[in-house]
Amino acid sequence: MSEDLRAADHRSDGPDPDLARDVARALRTIRDFPEPGVVFKDFTPLLLDVPLRDRVVADVVARRGSGVDLVIGIEARGFILGSVIAHGLGTGFVPVRKAGKLPSTTHAVSYSLEYGEATIEVHQDAIPAGARVLIVDDVLATGGTAAAAVELVRRTQGEVVALEVILEIGFLQGRSRLTGTTVHALLTD
Numbered sequence: 001m002s003e004d005l006r007a008a009d010h011r012s013d014g015p016d017p018d019l020a021r022d023v024a025r026a027l028r029t030i031r032d033f034p035e036p037g038v039v040f041k042d043f044t045p046l047l048l049d050v051p052l053r054d055r056v057v058a059d060v061v062a063r064r065g066s067g068v069d070l071v072i073g074i075e076a077r078g079f080i081l082g083s084v085i086a087h088g089l090g091t092g093f094v095p096v097r098k099a100g101k102l103p104s105t106t107h108a109v110s111y112s113l114e115y116g117e118a119t120i121e122v123h124q125d126a127i128p129a130g131a132r133v134l135i136v137d138d139v140l141a142t143g144g145t146a147a148a149a150v151e152l153v154r155r156t157q158g159e160v161v162a163l164e165v166i167l168e169i170g171f172l173q174g175r176s177r178l179t180g181t182t183v184h185a186l187l188t189d
Ligand SMILES: O=P(O)(O)OC[C@H]1O[C@H](OP(=O)(O)OP(=O)(O)O)[C@H](O)[C@@H]1O
Pocket: 074, 075, 076, 077, 078, 112, 113, 114, 115, 118, 137, 138, 139, 140, 141, 142, 143, 144, 145, 146, 174
């Protein structure tokens, strides 16, 4: 765990004041992965701690309440968190996949991220016009992935309620690419 991980500002008045601290302890830092110079934040240990995972879900459910019609998760790590959060919210789940993986007609958006470039897609008929959509991922870094997901939802004529992430890597300034989108990060590094 990085010593400088700090809680987002809801920490002291939320229903689970120790959540951010406990999640920070569950994250693992791996240097020079997947390429030299990248400080990789690995959330897989969190997935092994079932009570902590359930507290993360409860935190999102408490914040978003009944204001969400669909959760979308971004391949691959966003699938894991997005699925359990959709279950907690009692909504459907829509996978946003890397290019070429979805079988039916898609919208596609290309973007760059901290260590490369990619294209993500969503099925054109997965999100009804006007649906209130929560986007879920593990990490917000440069914001390229999240901004592309927002654009995909816009193309379906859905409405993005918010982006929920476990960790925001602050120095990469991903929020600056998400003007007009509500962003909630449990932790900021
Ligand atoms: O803010 P950005 O700079 O766009 O980076 C954040 C994205 O990078 C990671 O996904 P990655 O593309 O590595 O895919 P993975 O989930 O398959 O590991 C992470 O899960 C986010 O989706």
